[in-house]
Amino acid sequence: MCRLSVNVDHVATLREARRAVEPDPVHAAVLAELGGADGITVHLRGDQRHVKLRDLRMLKDTVRTRLTLEMAPTPEMVALAVATSPFMVTLVPENPGEVSTEGGLDLATLGKDIAPIVAPLHDAGIALCAFVDPVIEQIQAAAGFDMRAVELCTTKFAESSQENARREQIDTLKAAASLAARKGLQVHAGHGLTYENVGMVAAIDGICELSIGHSIIARGVLVGMEQAVRDMQSIIRGACQGRRRV
Ligand code: PXP
Numbered sequence: 001m002c003r004l005s006v007n008v009d010h011v012a013t014l015r016e017a018r019r020a021v022e023p024d025p026v027h028a029a030v031l032a033e034l035g036g037a038d039g040i041t042v043h044l045r046g047d048q049r050h051v052k053l054r055d056l057r058m059l060k061d062t063v064r065t066r067l068t069l070e071m072a073p074t075p076e077m078v079a080l081a082v083a084t085s086p087f088m089v090t091l092v093p094e095n096p097g098e099v100s101t102e103g104g105l106d107l108a109t110l111g112k113d114i115a116p117i118v119a120p121l122h123d124a125g126i127a128l129c130a131f132v133d134p135v136i137e138q139i140q141a142a143a144g145f146d147m148r149a150v151e152l153c154t155t156k157f158a159e160s161s162q163e164n165a166r167r168e169q170i171d172t173l174k175a176a177a178s179l180a181a182r183k184g185l186q187v188h189a190g191h192g193l194t195y196e197n198v199g200m201v202a203a204i205d206g207i208c209e210l211s212i213g214h215s216i217i218a219r220g221v222l223v224g225m226e227q228a229v230r231d232m233q234s235i236i237r238g239a240c241q242g243r244r245r246v
Pocket of ligand 1: 007009043070090092100101131151190191192193211212213214215
């Protein structure tokens, strides 16, 4: 089976468009769970331009499934993560001007520099995941840092419009998922997944969690969060049925 963690960042984006108090990502998380979400994800950026520390704290108190905090690997963010204790932290690269995360964390280059970030999170009992591009060196680096999971970046797949380019990206994701599973890592995937393209990723053996935000929130604005999550879960579950057990 493949879990669905719903990223509610863009509810905060809408709130911050008017610097108002609504819509509230905490309310959206409750509705996502009622619609069948297996987890809730938020990205607390260093500048808190969308999701705020208040949101993270309230989600910690209200989420009944699994709360994942996406964050940059900085000492300031580590302190906030240790203080709030989400179920999982996913380490992501962060560039100040970016619209959304632009690719995986370069763990292979960061090398030992990541150790002081990882250690306090491990000590606090927080499960660790690294968002990485689906390439061998990054998965090997993640396994070396005793991460529980890797989240494979699906942006290139999502941005491929030609059928053969898409197939090529799926093959790359399959190879990366298989290597990560052999290294003992849980395999997550996400970024840019939609109702139209998610089936091809959900069908990949070994992927046990998908992290999806924009597409669900976009549909949720029109049909309601619960329905939007139900629709996505139904596609994911259908696609998983053809898999062999891992
Ligand atoms: N995974 C990671 C690491 C992300 O940074 C994001 C965006 O915040 C997502 C998944 C969700 O991407 P999308 O909003 O395109 O579904």
